[in-house]
Amino acid sequence: MIWSWWPDNWHDRYIGNDSVIFDHQDHFFELVDALSAIRVLARLPIEEVAEKDFLRQSLDALMAHQNLGQCSIFTAEEGLLQCAVGAGVDTFGGDGVSHQAESVESMRFVLGEGIMGLAYQTGQIQYCRNCKTDPRFKPFVRRALFYGDGSLLSIPVISGEQVLGVLNVSHHLPEFFETWHQHFLVLFANTLGRLLHLHRMIHALGDEVAVRTQSLEQALEESDALRNRYQQLSIKDELTGLYNRRYFFAEGEAMLARAVRYESPLSLLLIDVDHFKRVNDTWGHTVGDQVLCHIADTLLSEARTGDLVARLGGEEFVLILPNTASEGLDMMANRIQEQIASMGFGIVDQSIDLTVSIGMTELGARTSTELRVQLEQLYHEADLAMYQCKLNGRNRRMFFSREMDQIERMPSGV
Template sequence: QAFLIALLDEENQELEDVYLVDRDGRWPGVRYSIKRGICGYVVRTGRNLYIEDLNEQIMRELDTWYFGRTERTVRSVLAVPLRAGERVTGVIAVQAYDPHAYTETDIEVFEQLAANAAIALENARLFAETRRLAITDSLLGVYNRRHFFELAHAEIERARRYHHPLSVIMIDVDEFKRINDTLGHLAGDQVLRAMAARCKAELRTVDVLGRYGGEELVVLLPETDMTGAVEAAERLRAAIASEPIVVDGSAISVTASFGVASWSADQDTRLEDVLDRADRALYEAKRSGRNRVCAL
């Protein structure tokens, strides 16, 4: 009367119920330690678990719980590990209100279902990981230039069609060459990673952060006019300059300059037009003394 797929988060040693459904429909998933519950037991042991007649003592021993409707008590539970090679990646489980609900044939069929599901889920994970690597800058963990432009062109078309505001921020680390020359390129890479992380922490989920080239980052701000974009740029500037970046035990004070431009249907026909104005604003910020925001 119920079906569950739980996937393992190896880094945090947690399970997440990604699909949980009974006769009343789908239920919201939860996360929990692999030290708890029936699914946690299956992940830890790597073995099937068939409980023919569930009772309170077994529930206490496994530190498990009911979900869904509770006017009828679950009596039978069958849980099988999902595997990618020798590695357990999750659990697939069913439960019934009657004791001794599953036969040996049922178990064999469910094991085959688990094997097929594990292959499909692992292929989906590998596809998602391959796509993530294809669109992400490997050093900074932000979108690479190609994917940034793909997303930005789509946002420009949306802004044009619906007459919505849109802005761009160009970011460049101040005196980055000096950092590379005095501390080395590995230190420079660490500075760029830290700067990108601080920017990501300050941006909205709808904002698009990408690596434009070298030490330059670019941010696309949907539904944001010039005033909002300048305020966002000031927050980013303050976040980067707020405290030194620690590199190999040394604290490095880092600042960045910002150029801001907003999409205008009257004067912009291409994404490149907005980026060009943001780039010119960035040049003005550099020329005016660095560690500041300029807008055009």
């Protein structure tokens, strides 16, 4: 391929003819520069940059190793050849890197129009030896890219059988480009075409991966949200947000185990809203639900860190208080009663007087070693004490005593 750029009669012309040795040497260095441009092009990090930056770096490689006037790359977009990047001697600095030139976004051709349009349409290199006299040459209306009698090469940028765009190379002199220029630029454009196609594939794959990753992350977030939601539903009361009966017995056993292990006090409060059935019957279940939520908020505000507050069902709430003996338990129950009584819950200019009955019990000395049995026993004792409050007129708090074992239970909601 390299030697095809040389004249067919190079042996007869150059060997033994000292007068052309230096011309031959210059031509050889031009070919080395041409190969250097292709080598730099092939080593560009296409996966790391945007397409426009890659195309600009491609022109940098070409301009840095060739004595050319101006270069540009047009890509096909929506039936037009649109100038993607351009570089020229006026923008190519001494540092060997092209610098941002004038905006070229308005420079475009219809496919098949002008020299570069023909290059795109035919897939063949087009050589305009003199832009001033060649009728195929069509200058830009708003901005002349080529001046005077200069020459122009338009080379299709091809990948496989697909034409991706056109590489344009110009010089201010007519008839400037030789055969070897054409061979070299075709090779450069073909290499550029393969790299551009690969760049687009890599970035399209990256975009697809990003979209799929985003979709997967969104699906995982939704899955986590659903899992958390179902987990909350499994341990939380949906109405009040308090822990439910299931969680109460599971966590209650763990709290009880710690109290037994460290021989520390532990107490239990069972709270029932007085005349709650009357609230539902008079103002409706929506108001009843609001009452339960307000009471739940009150219990949470009174609870300490480490206390367990749960709704067991209906209008019944429970608190487990670690490191709390009878005196502290009674103080807590008293505060709860005062807070609920002072809530002043009003509906349509009517006030609802709310009171609660509270049964209380302590861990104390238990004979059973099974935690579940002990917890159920504590709950049963607080339940009996709470019903004794109901029997005694409600709006009371009482500690469990053995005499309460004979209490006959009252119906719920009273």
